[in-house]
Amino acid sequence: AGGRSAVIVAGSMGCCVALNLAEKRPDLLDHVVMINPATSLGSAPQVRAAKALGLRPSDPLGLVPAAFFPAVSFASLPALFDGGNLMTAVSGGPRQAARVARSLAAIGGMSEMMPKETYRHRVNLLCDFEAPPARLARIEVPMSVVAVDNDNVVPAEDEANRIVKYAPNAAKCYLRGYGHAVFVHKGWPMVEIMEQSEAVVEMKRASALASKKGASALDRTKSSDGFRPPSRWVVENAKKQLEVLKKLYSPVFVDLHKLQFPSDRPVIILANHTLYGVLDSTLIVEKMISSKNKLVRGLAHPALWRLPFLENSRSQIEQFGATKINPRTMFKLLKNGDSVLLYPGGAREAFKRRGEKHTIHWPSDPEITRIALRTNALVVNIACVGPDDCFNVVADGDDLVRLLGEARIRQLAGDEIVASIDARAWQSGGATSAKELARNVPSLIVPATPQRVYFKVGAVVDPRKVFEAQDDRSGAAEKRVCSELYEELRTDIESQIEYLDRKRKEDENRMVGSRFRKEVLKGAQASTPWKWSDRDGIFDFEF
Numbered sequence: 081a082g083g084r085s086a087v088i089v090a091g092s093m094g095c096c097v098a099l100n101l102a103e104k105r106p107d108l109l110d111h112v113v114m115i116n117p118a119t120s121l122g123s124a125p126q127v128r129a130a131k132a133l134g135l136r137p138s139d140p141l142g143l144v145p146a147a148f149f150p151a152v153s154f155a156s157l158p159a160l161f162d163g164g165n166l167m168t169a170v171s172g173g174p175r176q177a178a179r180v181a182r183s184l185a186a187i188g189g190m191s192e193m194m195p196k197e198t199y200r201h202r203v204n205l206l207c208d209f210e211a212p213p214a215r216l217a218r219i220e221v222p223m224s225v226v227a228v229d230n231d232n233v234v235p236a237e238d239e240a241n242r243i244v245k246y247a248p249n250a251a252k253c254y255l256r257g258y259g260h261a262v263f264v265h266k267g268w269p270m271v272e273i274m275e276q277s278e279a280v281v282e283m284k285r286a287s288a289l290a291s292k293k294g295a296s297a298l299d300r301t302k303s304s305d306g307f308r309p310p311s312r313w314v315v316e317n318a319k320k321q322l323e324v325l326k327k328l329y330s331p332v333f334v335d336l337h338k339l340q341f342p343s344d345r346p347v348i349i350l351a352n353h354t355l356y357g358v359l360d361s362t363l364i365v366e367k368m369i370s371s372k373n374k375l376v377r378g379l380a381h382p383a384l385w386r387l388p389f390l391e392n393s394r395s396q397i398e399q400f401g402a403t404k405i406n407p408r409t410m411f412k413l414l415k416n417g418d419s420v421l422l423y424p425g426g427a428r429e430a431f432k433r434r435g436e437k438h439t440i441h442w443p444s445d446p447e448i449t450r451i452a453l454r455t456n457a458l459v460v461n462i463a464c465v466g467p468d469d470c471f472n473v474v475a476d477g478d479d480l481v482r483l484l485g486e487a488r489i490r491q492l493a494g495d496e497i498v499a500s501i502d503a504r505a506w507q508s509g510g511a512t513s514a515k516e517l518a519r520n521v522p523s524l525i526v527p528a529t530p531q532r533v534y535f536k537v538g539a540v541v542d543p544r545k546v547f548e549a550q551d552d553r554s555g556a557a558e559k560r561v562c563s564e565l566y567e568e569l570r571t572d573i574e575s576q577i578e579y580l581d582r583k584r585k586e587d588e589n590r591m592v593g594s595r596f597r598k599e600v601l602k603g604a605q606a607s608t609p610w611k612w613s614d615r616d617g618i619f620d621f622e623f
Contacts (some may be wrong), residue, residue, distance in 0.1 A: 415455050432468065546556075
């Protein structure tokens with residue numbers, strides 16, 4: 081009223097009304113939240129067959145005595161509230177049991193509120209309502225479609241998947257520990273659902289815009305170092321080459337909606353290197369292009385430009401903006417507005433030795449956050465778990481140095497890399513050059529059974545905002561703030577790695593054998609322990 085838009089929250093059959101309103105009067109609505117939508121009954125084959133024969137779905141109810149309908153309210157309780165939750169409420173002590181008893185007694189009044197004709201009307205409403213793909217595609221109002229894990233009344237998750245697939249601005253959310261009647265649960269997270277959904281909807285809009293015919297895949301403005309982003313043809317060709325890799329490892333990105341690229345400032349993505357660093361960096365760069373329409377410049381180890389057997393890999397990553405890592409290059413790129421992908425653990429982290437799965441080896445110097453502060457860049461963590469389990473280490477750096485000798489290893493590595501290793505050894509104040517050399521020698525690995533690769537967006541840090549909120553803005557204060565933020569980021573990446581490693585154990589499709597068959601038959605990625613909001617962003621509600 082009065083020109084103001086509203087948020088509609090609908091449950092079950094109320095979602096039919098909400099969809100009608102969203103289609104016919106979108107100007108009245110700011111957001112629609114649909115919980116366990118009962119919007120698919122009208123499309124069921126049995127209902128369509130009855131309609132074709134001229135029958136009304138509610139006709140059988142005319143034969144049922146009116147006295148039967150109040151009993152339906154009692155009979156439906158386990159389905160509506162989820163039997164487990166109902167028993168928990170009853171067993172919650174005398175006071176809680178008495179409250180439940182009073183609620184049950186009040187249901188007797190349903191015979192007046194819900195007479196026989198009302199039941200018949202509702203059944204007809206559900207069976208007459210249809211929302212085919214073409215109709216859903218016309219609804220542009222942002223929608224949060226909520227499904228629960230214990231809905232015993234309607235196939236809510238399947239219907240939520242269908243709505244999100246066809247409605248352009250819909251995002252799916254999943255709630256654990258709830259039954260069909262979510263409204264009766266105290267403290268269900270409506271606000272959080274809307275906030276997360278809006279971020280996912282924005283991501284879908286950006287992806288749809290990028291995929292329109294004739295749209296440029298990437299901004300091809302030349303960078304400060306002369307690099308020009310690849311053409312659409314190069315991007316599409318690279319994606320085709322990655323299809324086999326993606327089918328084999330079925331990458332999953334969690335909380336991708338948290339990562340946004342502002343138009344007026346760059347972003348530094350910090351990530352942990354997994355074994356050899358091939359899968360993590362390749363999949364992150366591809367995901368940023370396909371989901372965010374953004375090319376992030378990889379800052380790579382000088383070894384990629386030194387070792388001749390990496391020439392093919394080097395030419396491929398150079399097409400997508402990878403360049404040798406050093407502070408000056410990073411500063412120039414960020415000042416120019418380029419976003420970058422950085423692995424603070426470097427070669428040491430990529431060349432993991434035995435017993436170092438899922439570990440990070442970030443340096444102690446907070447140089448990254450200092451550069452971020454001075455270039456007004458956001459810093460975002462992305463953790464990765466999975467590739468360390470896809471290979472077995474046969475011989476690590478220590479073994480190879482013992483086998484070939486330090487002199488031979490230095491000769492193979494080259495002067496530039498050896499100088500870098502010697503400098504790090506001197507800075508560490510304890511490790512000898514030989515030990516530091518062994519830490520930076522690639523381990524000899526053999527493939528293991530392919531497993532799913534998991535990514536999760538973690539902390540999002542704004543160093544400039546944090547520093548400007550300080551009363552003291554001296555050089556000493558800047559150093560302190562940068563050190564604290566860097567330590568926060570390092571602690572966060574460890575926490576995200578631990579979370580992914582623990583959570584993936586719930587994934588029945590983690591191994592390629594159990595997953596590949598399902599994905600071939602379905603033509604879509606197999607399910608995960610996280611519930612899909614849409615195909616690009618996953619988040620998990622645990623309240």
